[in-house]
Amino acid sequence: MQAIIISGNLPRPAEPLTVWILIRTVNLTSFFIMRIDVIFDTVCPWCYLGKKRLEQSLREKPHLSAEITWHPFMLNPDLPPEGIERGHYLNAKFGNEDRSNRALQAISEAGRTLGIHFQFDRITRTPNTLDSHRLVRFVQTRDPGRGSEVVEALFHAYFLRGLDTGSRPVLYDLIRDLGYNVETLRTYLYSGEDVDYIRQQNTQVHRISISGVPAFIIDGKFSISGAQEPRVIGRLLEVAEARRRESFEQDLQVNVGHAD
Numbered sequence: 001m002q003a004i005i006i007s008g009n010l011p012r013p014a015e016p017l018t019v020w021i022l023i024r025t026v027n028l029t030s031f032f033i034m035r036i037d038v039i040f041d042t043v044c045p046w047c048y049l050g051k052k053r054l055e056q057s058l059r060e061k062p063h064l065s066a067e068i069t070w071h072p073f074m075l076n077p078d079l080p081p082e083g084i085e086r087g088h089y090l091n092a093k094f095g096n097e098d099r100s101n102r103a104l105q106a107i108s109e110a111g112r113t114l115g116i117h118f119q120f121d122r123i124t125r126t127p128n129t130l131d132s133h134r135l136v137r138f139v140q141t142r143d144p145g146r147g148s149e150v151v152e153a154l155f156h157a158y159f160l161r162g163l164d165t166g167s168r169p170v171l172y173d174l175i176r177d178l179g180y181n182v183e184t185l186r187t188y189l190y191s192g193e194d195v196d197y198i199r200q201q202n203t204q205v206h207r208i209s210i211s212g213v214p215a216f217i218i219d220g221k222f223s224i225s226g227a228q229e230p231r232v233i234g235r236l237l238e239v240a241e242a243r244r245r246e247s248f249e250q251d252l253q254v255n256v257g258h259a260d
């Protein structure tokens with residue numbers, strides 16, 4: 001998107017009817033579209049909460065247009081490709097069933113406030129998330145604007161339907177529902193494409209000291225981790241918006257100054 005800025009002086013009445021017009025263009029795309037990078041895992045319930053809270057924050061600021069890109073973080077990168085039995089995973093993570101039940105109950109209560117009705121009792125396996133992250137990559141490289149849609153489909157399948165999103169047949173069903181060709185995804189998954197990319201991204205995220213998800217990075221400058229409340233995310237958006245406005249006004253002054 002570009003704006004055309006016209007500067008000049010109208011002549012005096014006695015002068016020929018000539019207007020000196022200098023046209024300068026300022027790229028406004030980066031001003032109007034806020035870039036939001038979200039680091040997440042597809043089996044992280046707090047990431048699902050964080051997604052809904054981010055969306056709520058954006059709805060409360062309808063003047064903002066956001067371009068959201070999802071980046072991989074693997075909470076359990078060493079899980080076998082077929083994943084592991086859910087009960088075994090929870091016991092290893094929380095120590096015992098009582099602790100895991102309390103933790104899941106807290107997540108369920110938080111989810112209800114956002115319209116998410118977690119169905120943890122339907123989940124029988126904790127999947128390896130490599131292929132589900134590849135699914136997100138598959139969609140985003142073809143249709144960048146549909147990243148949030150495929151992420152929502154994965155969260156819904158896992159947390160509400162209890163589906164094993166590490167299973168390729170499950171991913172085929174999801175991609176079909178999104179309107180993509182199943183055979184194209186099948187070829188992609190079996191090719192090994194983007195396997196190294198996902199692993200490298202995961203390693204890189206850990207290297208920049210992001211140890212928990214979700215993490216939100218706004219315009220590459222402002223970041224916050226955790227499934228923060230909408231008002232907290234909203235405040236970060238406001239800070240980023242103020243910084244963008246300040247930068248734009250400075251650029252505009254420079255352009256007008258050159259025009260003069």
